[in-house]
Amino acid sequence: xxxxxxxxxxxxxxxxxxxxxxxxxxxxxxxxxxxxxxxxxxxxxxxxxxxxxxxxxxxxxxxxxxxxxxxxxxxxxxxxxxxxxxxxxxxxxxxxxxxxxxxxxxxxxxxxxxxxxxxxxxxxxxxxxxxxxxxxxxxxxxxxxxxxxxxxxxxxxxxxxxxxxxxxxxxxxxxxxxxxxxxxxxxxxxxxxxxxxxxxxxxxxxxxxxxxxxxxxxxxxxxxxxxxxxxxxxxxxxxxxxxxxxxxxxxxxxxxxxxxxxxxxxxxxxxxxxxxxxxxxxxxxxxxxxxxxxxxxxxxxxxxxxxxxxxxxxxxxxxxxxxxxxxxxxxxxxxxxxxxxxxxxxxxxxxxxxxxxxxxxxxxxxxxxxxxxxxxxxxxxxxxxxxxxxxxxxxxxxxxxxxxxxxxxxxxxxxxxxxxxxxxxxxxxxxxxxxxxxxxxxxxxxxxxxxxxxxxxxxxxxxxxxxxxxxxxxxxxxxxxxxxxxxxxxxxxxxxxxxxxxxxxxxxxxxxxxxxxxxxxxxxxxxxxxxxxxxxxxxxxxxxxxxxxxxxxxxxxxxxxxxxxxxxxxxxxxxxxxxxxxxxxxxxxxxxxxxxxxxxxxxxxxxxxxxxxxxxxxxxxxxx
Amino acid sequence: xxxxxxxxxxxxxxxxxxxxxxxxxxxxxxxxxxxxxxxxxxxxxxxxxxxxxxxxxxxxxxxxxxxxxxxxxxxxxxxxxxxxxxxxxxxxxxxxxxxxxxxxxxxxxxxxxxxxxxxxxxxxxxxxxxxxxxxxxxxxxxxxxxxxxxxxxxxxxxxxxxxxxxxxxxxxxxxxxxxxxxxxxxxxxxxxxxxxxxxxxxxxxxx
Amino acid sequence: xxxxxxxxxxxxxxxxxxxxxxxxxxxxxxxxxxxxxxxxxxxxxxxxxxxxxxxxxxxxxxxxxxxxxxxxxxxxxxxxxxxxxxxxxxxxxxxxxxxxxxxxxxxxxxxxxx
Numbered sequence: 001x002x003x004x005x006x007x008x009x010x011x012x013x014x015x016x017x018x019x020x021x022x023x024x025x026x027x028x029x030x031x032x033x034x035x036x037x038x039x040x041x042x043x044x045x046x047x048x049x050x051x052x053x054x055x056x057x058x059x060x061x062x063x064x065x066x067x068x069x070x071x072x073x074x075x076x077x078x079x080x081x082x083x084x085x086x087x088x089x090x091x092x093x094x095x096x097x098x099x100x101x102x103x104x105x106x107x108x109x110x111x112x113x114x115x116x117x118x119x120x121x122x123x124x125x126x127x128x129x130x131x132x133x134x135x136x137x138x139x140x141x142x143x144x145x146x147x148x149x150x151x152x153x154x155x156x157x158x159x160x161x162x163x164x165x166x167x168x169x170x171x172x173x174x175x176x177x178x179x180x181x182x183x184x185x186x187x188x189x190x191x192x193x194x195x196x197x198x199x200x201x202x203x204x205x206x207x208x209x210x211x212x213x214x215x216x217x218x219x220x221x222x223x224x225x226x227x228x229x230x231x232x233x234x235x236x237x238x239x240x241x242x243x244x245x246x247x248x249x250x251x252x253x254x255x256x257x258x259x260x261x262x263x264x265x266x267x268x269x270x271x272x273x274x275x276x277x278x279x280x281x282x283x284x285x286x287x288x289x290x291x292x293x294x295x296x297x298x299x300x301x302x303x304x305x306x307x308x309x310x311x312x313x314x315x316x317x318x319x320x321x322x323x324x325x326x327x328x329x330x331x332x333x334x335x336x337x338x339x340x341x342x343x344x345x346x347x348x349x350x351x352x353x354x355x356x357x358x359x360x361x362x363x364x365x366x367x368x369x370x371x372x373x374x375x376x377x378x379x380x381x382x383x384x385x386x387x388x389x390x391x392x393x394x395x396x397x398x399x400x401x402x403x404x405x406x407x408x409x410x411x412x413x414x415x416x417x418x419x420x421x422x423x424x425x426x427x428x429x430x431x432x433x434x435x436x437x438x439x440x441x442x443x444x445x446x447x448x449x450x451x452x453x454x455x456x457x458x459x460x461x462x463x464x465x466x467x468x469x470x471x472x473x474x475x476x477x478x479x480x481x482x483x484x485x486x487x488x489x490x491x492x493x494x495x496x497x498x499x500x501x502x503x504x505x506x507x508x509x510x511x512x513x514x515x516x517x518x519x520x521x522x523x524x525x526x527x528x529x530x531x532x533x534x535x536x537x538x539x540x541x542x543x544x545x546x547x548x549x550x551x552x553x554x555x556x557x558x559x560x561x562x563x564x565x566x567x568x569x570x571x572x573x574x575x576x577x578x579x580x581x582x583x584x585x586x587x588x589x590x591x592x593x594x595x596x597x598x599x600x601x602x603x604x605x606x607x608x609x610x611x612x613x614x615x616x617x618x619x620x621x622x623x624x
Numbered sequence: 625x626x627x628x629x630x631x632x633x634x635x636x637x638x639x640x641x642x643x644x645x646x647x648x649x650x651x652x653x654x655x656x657x658x659x660x661x662x663x664x665x666x667x668x669x670x671x672x673x674x675x676x677x678x679x680x681x682x683x684x685x686x687x688x689x690x691x692x693x694x695x696x697x698x699x700x701x702x703x704x705x706x707x708x709x710x711x712x713x714x715x716x717x718x719x720x721x722x723x724x725x726x727x728x729x730x731x732x733x734x735x736x737x738x739x740x741x742x743x744x745x746x747x748x749x750x751x752x753x754x755x756x757x758x759x760x761x762x763x764x765x766x767x768x769x770x771x772x773x774x775x776x777x778x779x780x781x782x783x784x785x786x787x788x789x790x791x792x793x794x795x796x797x798x799x800x801x802x803x804x805x806x807x808x809x810x811x812x813x814x815x816x817x818x819x820x821x822x823x824x825x826x827x828x829x830x831x
Numbered sequence: 832x833x834x835x836x837x838x839x840x841x842x843x844x845x846x847x848x849x850x851x852x853x854x855x856x857x858x859x860x861x862x863x864x865x866x867x868x869x870x871x872x873x874x875x876x877x878x879x880x881x882x883x884x885x886x887x888x889x890x891x892x893x894x895x896x897x898x899x900x901x902x903x904x905x906x907x908x909x910x911x912x913x914x915x916x917x918x919x920x921x922x923x924x925x926x927x928x929x930x931x932x933x934x935x936x937x938x939x940x941x942x943x944x945x
Contacts, residue, residue, distance in 0.1 A: 234677020793839025
């Protein structure tokens with residue numbers, strides 16, 4: 001039974017990708033899906049900057065602007081950056097820990113498809129009377145059944161579904177990192193990207209669950225008339241703000257920690273030095289994760305909760321500066337005295353450091369309660385968090401893209417175009433957002449679609465918009481680079497094109513589906529570098545060459561995701577005035593598809609198949 | 625992978641964690657339970673924050689009756705014990721006992737669920753507390769209802785396992801599945817301990 | 832090997848010592864169950880009979896709940912056993928993060944200003 005399926009290789013390419021449970025292919029799917037959502041949300045940002053380019057502009061209506069503001073934030077956080085970090089985590093983490101696959105390959109695919117269909121559900125809102133328009137924070141009562149339109153139903157249900165996908169993926173990553181490490185890969189030898197991936201996944205498990213609870217409350221409020229947020233019936237709108245930010249603050253760290261991890265991989269690789277203060281970096285990550293759950297009220301200083309509460313949370317917030325500072329200094333000391341190679345990946349990684357410091361400094365400014373009353377809901381806040389998310393996360397992701405691209409796709413990205421992209425992006429970024437600090441300080445409120453003439457805001461907004469166009473152009477250069485490099489770049493045939501340090505570079509390029517023919521024996525931190533210096537330049541095997549057990553692909557993750565999509569859409573139809581077909585039929589169909597697929601998966605025992613020894617030897621000979 | 629399990633002497637002492645797959649499922653499920661903790665905490669917080677918001681409708685102390693809650697608590701606690709004993713039988717490779725004890729767990733669970741439905745029915749039709757009556761009503765039904773939904777899911781999980789594996793005996797594949805369902809059932813019981821304390825007893829005990 | 836994943840066993844590999852151990856464990860579990868029933872009774876009686884001063888009822892029954900919570904987790908869900916370090920870590924994290932969240936949702940709603 002086991003080997004019979006192994007010979008079945010004449011599947012069509014499309015079917016192969018739809019049913020894949022291979023972490024490397026899922027990484028590519030995540031990368032494509034995340035990049036598409038990123039482009040969409042980026043385009044919305046460009047449109048908003050066009051609208052704000054001059055005073056009293058009429059390029060967008062106020063309603064459209066609100067929808068763009070909401071969708072830009074929602075998509076970027078939930079549907080663009082999250083899948084992009086998952087793409088790298090999926091591809092890199094099993095390779096870095098010396099594993100053949102993740103702990104639950106099926107759940108890995110399930111996580112992707114549920115995320116994807118959830119994102120699709122949020123996106124189809126455009127065709128049913130407009131996108132959500134209450135901001136990505138969806139504060140009640142603006143988002144409640146009384147004031148919010150149908151778009152908010154898409155927000156609530158789409159994010160619930162995509163959040164479920166993110167949650168199961170996170171559980172999968174945690175178990176992978178804890179249980180699937182190669183012999184000798186102790187926790188304190190884990191590469192920092194794995195550490196941040198682990199901590200991010202833990203944060204997801206403990207932050208996305210309150211979000212699910214909060215969204216469930218909002219859904220019950222909107223669709224079933226619950227009274228949690230209505231003071232007239234004994235409810236309290238501040239409740240939503242608490243639940244949202246109990247999730248919302250850790251969410252920032254969920255996104256930025258993997259970026260820290262990427263930076264911590266790229267900087268040592270191109271400084272030709274080991275990471276300075278590895279242990280301190282690990283503990284700083286853990287402390288940041290802990291503190292991220294203890295500071296959420298700093299988003300609510302102006303609500304009027306009380307002075308003692310505000311002070312406590314202000315101090316806790318400032319405390320985050322300490323572990324973050326440790327990280328900053330460790331990156332600087334890693335570069336100090338190293339033989340630095342300034343290619344695109346390293347440019348992004350090294351320029352991340354000062355940019356992130358700027359975002360951190362304004363963060364501490366915002367943590368001071370008395371002055372926060374001045375900053376609150378102005379462009380100062382917008383500038384602050386864009387220094388974190390663009391200057392931090394986006395630069396980290398770009399560095400990761402250029403760094404891991406040869407392993408993922410078998411060729412490097414073009415360096416000239418890459419550096420052009422970097423400089424356009426970097427200059428454009430500072431043009432866009434630095435000036436927004438000042439705009440905020442002179443009183444320009446965020447989320448407002450226009451401003452009056454003669455208040456001294458025209459020039460600065462124009463500069464900001466020009467910067468945004470430069471960033472947009474930089475992303476176009478990146479896209480050109482992807483296509484151009486695919487045709488012109490030399491194939492990478494060596495294992496380790498960057499002369500790097502960690503285990504993913506010990507695999508052959510392209511990586512065979514089983515990753516390692518023999519599980520490697522890890523003898524040190526930076527195991528690949530260790531073997532290059534102290535060994536013979538190859539990983540010592542921890543086991544004899546034998547046939548390899550692999551999981552079978554399955555279409556069920558896709559059908560479960562589809563079922564949830566239909567189910568969610570049916571729930572939204574309950575709010576539609578003229579739904580054409582009875583919503584109960586749609587909901588029922590969704591429930592049956594979802595649980596039917598789950599039942600099928602649970603009833604049918606699938607033990608996977610084995611790749612026979614002679615086939616492994618043949619593949620190994622081909623790739624090396 | 626599973627290749628390293630020694631099966632020559634019979635069912636391994638801890639069959640749920642004998643294989644790597646079992647170990648992974650075991651850890652993954654615990655991670656999930658950790659996440660469930662804060663999800664229930666959010667619903668508990670919502671209930672506690674809003675329980676005085678009766679908006680002129682019935683309040684908690686007017687509605688709740690101790691005997692009903694006491695019976696429900698006993699049912700669920702006992703089902704937790706039978707579930708533990710089922711896992712004891714599993715370790716001893718006593719398949720028949722395991723199935724019988726799991727069956728008892730399911731019956732007790734259905735009894736609990738029946739009482740809960742009866743309770744909700746009473747409150748809605750005779751107590752005057754609907755889901756939309758007040759913030760108290762909404763948060764009460766969503767907290768206890770979420771627990772009830774977990775009970776329902778747990779029951780269907782047990783039933784699926786019992787039907788699917790009614791004749792297979794204990795294998796290295798189904799042992800982790802039975803074990804996880806049992807963990808889930810205990811977790812539901814743990815949550816109920818807080819529900820009867822925080823929701824019912826605290827309302828009647830006058831805080 | 833994967834074929835053996837779906838095969839039942841005609842005997843158990845438990846050694847005599849292991850059998851004694853799980854028998855002892857079962858005894859402890861039944862004792863724990865008796866404790867839980869007792870604690871539940873105590874909580875219900877404390878409320879129904881107004882046994883103790885009203886101000887102390889709430890902390891008292893909460894304490895009983897926490898003890899019962901620990902009994903369930905450690906004895907029924909085996910958190911006390913070895914090989915449960917990670918599950919312990921995750922449950923502990925869950926509790927640590929839940930505590931400020933619940934307190935905030937009860938107290939920090941802007942009704943009373945702290």
